[in-house]
Amino acid sequence: MxxxxxxxxxxxxALLFALGVAGFxxxxxxxxxxxxxxxxxxxxxxxxxxxxxxxxxxxxxxxxFFVMVVAAAEAAVGLAIILTVFxxxxxxxxxEVNSLKN
Amino acid sequence: xxxxxxxSALLAVTRKNPVHSMLWVLTLFLHVAGIFLLLGAEFLAxxxxxxxxxxxxxFYIFVVMLLDLPDEEARPRFGKHWPxxxxxxxxxxxxxxxxxxxxxxxxxxxxxxxxxxxRGGLSAIGMALFGPFALPxxxxxxxLLAAIVGAVVLARRRAAGP
Amino acid sequence: xxxxxxxxxxxxxxxxxxxxxTVAGTLIMMLEPVLGSRSRRGLGQFALAGxxxxxxxxxxxxxxxxxxxxxxxxxDGFATFFRVLVLAVGILTVCSSxxxxxxxxxxxxxxxxxxxxxxxxxxxxxxxxxxxxVFIGIEISxxxxxxxxxxxxxxxxxxxxxxxxxxxxxxxxxxLLYGIALVYGAAKSTNLAVVRAAVEKGEAxxxxxxxxxxxxxxxxxxxxxxxxxxxxxxDVYQGAPAPVSAFLSAGPKAAAFAVFLRVFMxxxxxxxxxxxxxxxxxxxxxxxIGNFAxxxxxxxxxxxxxSSIAHxxxxxxxxxxxxxxxxxxxxxxxxxxxxxxxxxxxxxxxVAGKGExxxxxxxxxxxxxxxxxxxxxxxxxxxxxxxxxxxxxxFGKFYIFKAALESRLIWLAVxxxxxxAVAAYYYLRILVVMYMEEPGEVTNGLGPLPxxxxxxxxxxxxxxxxxxxxxxxxxxxxxxxxxxx
Numbered sequence: 001m002x003x004x005x006x007x008x009x010x011x012x013x014a015l016l017f018a019l020g021v022a023g024f025x026x027x028x029x030x031x032x033x034x035x036x037x038x039x040x041x042x043x044x045x046x047x048x049x050x051x052x053x054x055x056x057x058x059x060x061x062x063x064x065f066f067v068m069v070v071a072a073a074e075a076a077v078g079l080a081i082i083l084t085v086f087x088x089x090x091x092x093x094x095x096e097v098n099s100l101k102n
Numbered sequence: 103x104x105x106x107x108x109x110s111a112l113l114a115v116t117r118k119n120p121v122h123s124m125l126w127v128l129t130l131f132l133h134v135a136g137i138f139l140l141l142g143a144e145f146l147a148x149x150x151x152x153x154x155x156x157x158x159x160x161f162y163i164f165v166v167m168l169l170d171l172p173d174e175e176a177r178p179r180f181g182k183h184w185p186x187x188x189x190x191x192x193x194x195x196x197x198x199x200x201x202x203x204x205x206x207x208x209x210x211x212x213x214x215x216x217x218x219x220x221r222g223g224l225s226a227i228g229m230a231l232f233g234p235f236a237l238p239x240x241x242x243x244x245x246l247l248a249a250i251v252g253a254v255v256l257a258r259r260r261a262a263g264p
Numbered sequence: 265x266x267x268x269x270x271x272x273x274x275x276x277x278x279x280x281x282x283x284x285x286t287v288a289g290t291l292i293m294m295l296e297p298v299l300g301s302r303s304r305r306g307l308g309q310f311a312l313a314g315x316x317x318x319x320x321x322x323x324x325x326x327x328x329x330x331x332x333x334x335x336x337x338x339x340d341g342f343a344t345f346f347r348v349l350v351l352a353v354g355i356l357t358v359c360s361s362x363x364x365x366x367x368x369x370x371x372x373x374x375x376x377x378x379x380x381x382x383x384x385x386x387x388x389x390x391x392x393x394x395x396x397x398v399f400i401g402i403e404i405s406x407x408x409x410x411x412x413x414x415x416x417x418x419x420x421x422x423x424x425x426x427x428x429x430x431x432x433x434x435x436x437x438x439x440l441l442y443g444i445a446l447v448y449g450a451a452k453s454t455n456l457a458v459v460r461a462a463v464e465k466g467e468a469x470x471x472x473x474x475x476x477x478x479x480x481x482x483x484x485x486x487x488x489x490x491x492x493x494x495x496x497x498x499d500v501y502q503g504a505p506a507p508v509s510a511f512l513s514a515g516p517k518a519a520a521f522a523v524f525l526r527v528f529m530x531x532x533x534x535x536x537x538x539x540x541x542x543x544x545x546x547x548x549x550x551x552x553i554g555n556f557a558x559x560x561x562x563x564x565x566x567x568x569x570x571s572s573i574a575h576x577x578x579x580x581x582x583x584x585x586x587x588x589x590x591x592x593x594x595x596x597x598x599x600x601x602x603x604x605x606x607x608x609x610x611x612x613x614x615v616a617g618k619g620e621x622x623x624x625x626x627x628x629x630x631x632x633x634x635x636x637x638x639x640x641x642x643x644x645x646x647x648x649x650x651x652x653x654x655x656x657x658x659f660g661k662f663y664i665f666k667a668a669l670e671s672r673l674i675w676l677a678v679x680x681x682x683x684x685a686v687a688a689y690y691y692l693r694i695l696v697v698m699y700m701e702e703p704g705e706v707t708n709g710l711g712p713l714p715x716x717x718x719x720x721x722x723x724x725x726x727x728x729x730x731x732x733x734x735x736x737x738x739x740x741x742x743x744x745x746x747x748x749x
Contacts, residue, residue, distance in 0.1 A: 010449075015128075015440055018179050022182040024435055031166060033431060038158065043135050044445050045119055045146075051449035057197070060234050060448060062579035063396060064146055065159045065227070066628055067441060069242045070403050073249035074434050075158045077407050079165045080256040081430050084425045210390045234334035237279075241388060241400045245284055248381040248404055251293065254409030256426075 010051035016043035030085070034078055041071050124162060131155045145224045266354065267734075275332040276340040276406050280321040282387050283346055287316025296373035308362045311376035315354045315383070316452070322387070324348040335455055338393035341745020345595055346390035346522040353381040353515040353602050354534065356720050360610040361507040363714035367618055368505075370416060378450035379511070382408035386519035395444045395454035398523050402440070402487065405516050406433050413504040413512065419619075425503025429512075432486060432496040440483025446476035447531065456528075456530045462535035470535070477532050477539050481546075484527075488522035490580055491549035494573045498557075503568035506616055508622075509565060510609030513572045514602035516630060520581060521598055525591055528583070530748045536586050542585040544676055550577030553685040558690050564612050564623050567690065571649065574687060575601050581680050583665040585671035591746035593663035595737055598654035600731050607645040607724035611638060614717050615710065622706045625694055630703025634710060641721040646691045648728050649686055656731030 002098045016039060023036030052060025131154045174205035231239050278284070292307050292314075299306075326344040331337065357379060365371040385404030392398045410433065414426025438600075448454050450472035451462035462468045482493065489497040501509040554574025561567035579601075582593040600603060613632070616623050632639035648657035661684060668677040731738060 007534075009141070012137075012138075013260060013445075017438075020438070024431075028426070030152050031162065031433075034161065035124070037191050037431075037434045037438055038154075039127065039130065040435075041441065042154070044133065044438065044441045045150075046134055046137060046279065047442070047445040048448065049138055049141050049143050049146060052143070053444065054449075055452050057452070059454065060232045060445075061139060061143055061146055061227055062230050062238075063444070063454070065149065065231070066242060066396060066400065068149060070245065070437075071400075072153060072158060073403070073407055074437075075161055076249045076253045077256070077410055078430050078434065080253040081410065081423070081426045082165065083168070084414060084417045085427050088420050088423050090416070147333075193533055209705040234336075235396070237336045238396050238400050241397070241404065244381065244384065245400060245404045245407065246379065248408045248411075252407060253378060253383075255372075255378070255411055256414060256417055 008048055010047060013043045013046040013050065016040075016046065030082055034075075035080070038071060038075070041067055050055045124166070126160065128155055128159050131159065145227050266676060270358065274328055274330070277328055278325050278330065278332040278391075279337065280325055281318040281351070281742065282319055282384050285384040285387065285703045286320040286653060288317075289377040289384070289659055291356075292373045292377045293378070300401040305366075305371065305373060306508060307373050307376055308365075308371075311380060312358050314380060315351055315358065318383075318387075319348060319355070324353060335457075335511060336394045337388070337391045339391055342522070342526065342595075342739065342748075343391035343460060343523055343744065345599075345745055346518060347387045349518050349599055349602060350383055350390065350515045352381065353511065353518065353606060356606070356610070357507055357511040357515070359716045359723075360510060360577070360606070360613055360720035362716040364505065364507050364613050366714075368416065375412070375415060378408040379409055380567070382412065382511075386515055389519040390522045392523060392526075393456055395447065395456070395459075395527075396715050398527065399441065399444060401439075402437065402520070405438070405519060406487075409508075409512055409516055412508045413500060413506065415503075416505055421503035421620075422505060423503075425500045428496050429500045429504075434488030434661050436493070438483075439479050439486070443476045443479030443481075443483060446472050446479065450705055451531075451732055456527065456679070459531040459571045460483040460533055463532065469624035473532070473535060474538060477528075477535065477544070480527065481539065481542060484524040485546060486521060487522060488517055488576050489550075489573050490546050490576045491553050491573065491688040492546070493554065494550060494576070495628075496571055498566050498569040502563060502623075504564045506565065506620065509569070510606045510611055510613070511611070513568070514603050518598045518602055519571070521594060525583060525594055526748065529586075529591060530639065533748070537701070537720045538652060540584055540586055542579055543667065544673070547577050547580035547584055547676060548679055550580060551680060555686045555690075557621070559686065561690075562626070564694075567625065568608060568612070569687075571687065571690075572605060575605075575649075577683070578661065578664055578680060581673070582667050584676060587667060587671050588746050589670060589741065590667040591748075592739060592742035593660070593667045594704045595742040595746060596731075596735070597660035599738065600660040602729045603724040604645045604648040604655075604657055607728075608649070610717055610720040610724075611642045614638065614713060615706065617706070617709075625697055627704070627706040628694060628698045629701040630698070631709045631710075632699045633703050634707045635713065638713060638721065639693050641725050642698065643695055644725050644728060647697055648732070650688045650691045654729070656728040656735070658732060659735040659739070660731075 020036045022042060023039060024033055036097035045067055048060040048064045048067070051062075052058065067073075134157070135147045135150040138144075138150055192244060272478070288311065295310070296307065315518055322344055325339050326341070327383070329339050329341070332339065337343075358376070361375070361379070366706045382405050385401045385406075386403030387406065388397055389405065392401055410426055410430040413429050414420040414422050429480060442620035443597050444454060447459055450468035451459040453459060453462070459468075485491075486493040486496075501513060504512065528536070528539060551574050554570045554572070554577055557566050558574065561570060576596075579597055580723060582597065584590075612623060615627060628642075631642070644655065647656035651657045651661040665677045665680060668674075
């Protein structure tokens with residue numbers, strides 16, 4: 001073993017996840033908000049790999065692999081959506097994209 | 103050694119606050135790849151570097167450039183934060199060193215755990231992907247197809263009329 | 265290798281609906297450039313044929329229940345029920361989208377392909393037996409729906425809807441995934457049966473399981489638009505094209521409830537007394553927020569969005585009952601709800617006109633005099649949404665509150681009934697505008713009902729009346745299949 005208990009990895013993962021959530025909630029630039037989601041997914045991957053290591057299984061690795069696939073797909077679609085929004089409004093500030101209200 | 107890696111990853115994230123965060127996230131991705139190596143997931147570490155750091159991040163940067171952010175959003179941060187950029191560079195160097203040191207540790211760990219079922223290696227992942235996990239694998243291809251079609255639908259030029 | 269690499273025919277049969285849908289979606293995209301512009305219009309019919317074939321396959325697959333593909337999927341009554349439901353929603357969506365897209369001049373093969381992909385994802389969700397399939401199914405369904413919501417890409421409202429749907433949807437997915445990761449750590453597996461066994465035997469650390477359940481609850485609550493994670497729904501349903509809003513409020517939601525129910529009633533069954541209070545509170549909040557906000561809306565689509573939040577609340581009431589009859593009530597209600605909501609949105613799509621200019625409640629004034637049949641259909645949907653006897657909505661609510669009372673959730677049932685009374689007000693207001701007021705400019709200028717919309721209105725009306733008069737057939741099936749192991 002590398003001498004680092006599993007809980008450290010989990011704590012790190014939880015911290016990263018929390019930072020991602022904070023980024024999502026407090027940042028105002030759409031791209032940064034989107035990137036916070038990637039951060040959260042990375043935190044999740046870390047948990048999967050750490051658990052997989054502890055359990056000596058390969059399943060967690062497979063799961064991580066799929067998370068990466070999904071992250072790539074989400075990035076493609078998400079950035080396309082961001083492009084269309086920007087084309088129509090010329091802003092990337094979340095607060096300014098709010099025409100749907102009464 | 104892993105503890106140092108953990109600490110440096112934390113550092114990268116907590117300093118993410120400047121809007122220049124793209125590069126910080128990049129360092130984070132690389133750190134995570136390093137941790138994957140420490141955990142014996144060599145294949146995932148490679149994928150992490152290639153897909154996340156290589157493809158997804160570049161994608162982001164492309165979009166940011168494509169959008170040509172208005173000056174007041176982009177320029178001030180450029181000038182003010184060049185020391186941070188230097189820090190990023192240092193981080194890279196530290197990371198490279200860490201990862202090299204990390205791989206030095208990893209084989210020992212792999213040997214220790216080798217008594218259990220194989221994990222992390224390329225062949226183990228391959229066998230699992232095309233064995234029990236064949237169906238999710240196939241469905242993931244559908245997912246990517248949907249994403250490609252979707253991105254094209256949204257981003258292509260305006261149709262020339264009905 | 266435990267399983268041979270080539271799956272058996274029985275497994276292929278159990279997976280047939282998804283295969284048909286994928287092939288149909290891919291074919292549509294391959295055919296589009298080959299066909300001339302005239303026969304391109306037939307792609308909608310092609311999608312319809314694909315959905316019907318998949319529907320037939322789902323029914324046939326029910327004849328050979330069992331797991332498939334190394335336990336990744338399981339075909340049982342529950343899976344069949346939701347597969348048939350989402351496929352029916354798909355058929356209705358195609359019917360109402362066809363005239364809509366022609367009117368907007370935005371018809372294209374990709375729309376149908378994405379719709380079929382999204383439904384494929386929902387079918388996978390309905391039959392998933394492994395958290396990895398839950399995850400991939402949800403993602404296929406959502407990624408296609410994000411694009412569908414923003415399909416009219418020159419429309420500012422649609423862009424915004426897609427953006428919000430996308431950001432909050434992927435945010436929710438991340439929570440769901442973190443929950444899955446912790447389940448994996450706690451139970452050493454992501455197979456639902458194994459997780460359930462580990463939780464019941466107490467092998468899994470309770471703290472970890474609790475956190476995992478909470479995180480997954482957040483993820484699912486986002487997907488079904490249950491409070492306090494409902495805030496995306498009004499904006500998305502208002503901004504998306506009307507047939508897509510109809511689809512989003514029925515298909516992905518029903519499928520999300522299916523996995524929600526399956527995961528919480530199997531994997532977390534052993535700790536159900538811990539999560540029940542959370543569902544209780546969420547049900548109450550969803551009903552109240554949905555109904556009271558809907559009261560204040562003048563935009564028809566936004567009102568229907570808030571009402572769909574309220575209906576998610578009713579379904580959560582049945583989930584909080586944690587019993588077989590509660591699960592059956594969830595299934596029955598979702599079927600009735602899908603029909604009435606699809607129908608109501610189809611009327612909105614018709615009245616809204618090109619570019620969706622007329623989506624205020626007031627725009628319906630005098631609809632009964634100009635197009636009595638359309639108005640009558642909308643009246644059936646609204647009465648069913650209220651829960652008036654002889655409609656499917658009545659029995660849906662009846663079974664939900666019956667299940668709640670059986671599980672001694674007396675307060676929740678009482679509050680739910682009070683909420684239904686509040687809801688009656690805003691639905692009746694539409695009826696009043698439609699029947700009592702003189703026709704306005706909008707209803708006078710209304711074109712005839714296109715064939716697709718006729719079908720999209722007639723089928724739900726018939727379905728709701730059948731459910732309202734002979735509910736026992738569907739309910740018996742639901743009770744029979746609401747057993748999780």
